[in-house]
Amino acid sequence: MPHTVEIYPSRNSFLPEPPLLPIIEQVQTVASAPSKPKERSVKPLAPLEFEKPIVELEKMLAELKDHSDEHQMDFDTEVENLTRKIEKTRQDIYQNLTPWQRVQIVRHTQRPYTLDYIARLFTDFIELQGDRAYGNDKALIGGLASLDGQPVMILGHQKGRNTKENLMRNFGCAHPEGYRKALRLMRMAHKFQLPIIAFIDTPGAYPGVAAEERQIAEAIAVNIREMFNLEVPIIAVVIGEGGSGGALGIGVADRVLILENAYYSVISPEGCAAVLWKDRAFAPQAAAALKMSAPDLKETKLVDEILPEPQGGAHHDWDQTADAVKKALLKTLATLQKLSASQLLEKRYDRYRAYGMFKE
Numbered sequence: 001m002p003h004t005v006e007i008y009p010s011r012n013s014f015l016p017e018p019p020l021l022p023i024i025e026q027v028q029t030v031a032s033a034p035s036k037p038k039e040r041s042v043k044p045l046a047p048l049e050f051e052k053p054i055v056e057l058e059k060m061l062a063e064l065k066d067h068s069d070e071h072q073m074d075f076d077t078e079v080e081n082l083t084r085k086i087e088k089t090r091q092d093i094y095q096n097l098t099p100w101q102r103v104q105i106v107r108h109t110q111r112p113y114t115l116d117y118i119a120r121l122f123t124d125f126i127e128l129q130g131d132r133a134y135g136n137d138k139a140l141i142g143g144l145a146s147l148d149g150q151p152v153m154i155l156g157h158q159k160g161r162n163t164k165e166n167l168m169r170n171f172g173c174a175h176p177e178g179y180r181k182a183l184r185l186m187r188m189a190h191k192f193q194l195p196i197i198a199f200i201d202t203p204g205a206y207p208g209v210a211a212e213e214r215q216i217a218e219a220i221a222v223n224i225r226e227m228f229n230l231e232v233p234i235i236a237v238v239i240g241e242g243g244s245g246g247a248l249g250i251g252v253a254d255r256v257l258i259l260e261n262a263y264y265s266v267i268s269p270e271g272c273a274a275v276l277w278k279d280r281a282f283a284p285q286a287a288a289a290l291k292m293s294a295p296d297l298k299e300t301k302l303v304d305e306i307l308p309e310p311q312g313g314a315h316h317d318w319d320q321t322a323d324a325v326k327k328a329l330l331k332t333l334a335t336l337q338k339l340s341a342s343q344l345l346e347k348r349y350d351r352y353r354a355y356g357m358f359k360e
Helices: 018-032 049-071 076-094 099-106 114-121 163-172 176-191 209-213 216-227 244-248 269-276 280-289 294-299 318-336 341-353
Strands: 123-127 140-147 150-157 196-202 234-243 255-259 263-265 305-307
Touching: 049 076, 049 099, 099 234, 099 263, 099 269, 099 280, 114 140, 114 150, 114 196, 114 318, 140 176, 140 318, 150 176, 176 216, 196 244, 216 244, 234 244, 234 318, 255 294, 255 318, 263 294, 269 280, 294 305, 305 318
Parallel strands: 150 196, 196 234, 234 255, 234 263, 255 305
Antiparallel strands: 123 140, 140 150
């Protein structure tokens, strides 16, 4: 009598079907490929209100040159004089910016954001998503990358450039799950001894009902507490708006760097004006009273270094700004890596205990 042989499915039968294999290979290739700088839009820069005198002079210069070419007349002297006047006007405006004008610059829609810096400063960036409890917040991104060959953990707020992107990024205002994701990644960095680099650019944490339901204040408070116990170097760079707890949620660092026109404040100028004057129209006065601009912050020792921007703001030259940030990061990281874990923790604690200026 013939024996009955039972056939069991081979292990290979559980592999993905052939059509999926090329897709998997493509995903692996994209994840391991070095980041490429995002191309700048050719859209002309929109002038800010205080920049209109410069725009008017540049328009006059263009018309003068066109008139000279059209009628074959010599206006070299006039062109030279007008060019000098434009340059002097630029210097007068940009060297005497008010705090409110700096706020307008950092809110320019064509200013570089976190992903733009990541593409220019780092290689092999791999975004890590989700807080493993609720979901993934696209207003606060993070992941692994290399800075001149050295592995680092990156965190940063991300805004959008149009309505669709801003809705997706929630205008750079993170929910609780964003800060819990950041905490997860910071703990991972602590475990694998990776330096943490945080890019701050938010008007504040999201103040909506959904954020309150999921305990936004608790999420930020836990991050602040836990960042004091991470035994790795932490560098925070304020690249735009540094608003209140939304900034502090990833801002407890060994060194805080700030771009020339960025600000760091307990409240936005509009919010301060609404509280003190009951009218948001007083935002310029509030910006001055808050001492929120980079020079004031350096004077009060709330930041360690001011990084230069191109004339007129970072949106005029992304690459030049990124170069300044990279040089500062490499120099600061080299200094911090000379310290032991216990020294890092002690100095970080002392740094924040020394905050504040008092008069008796």
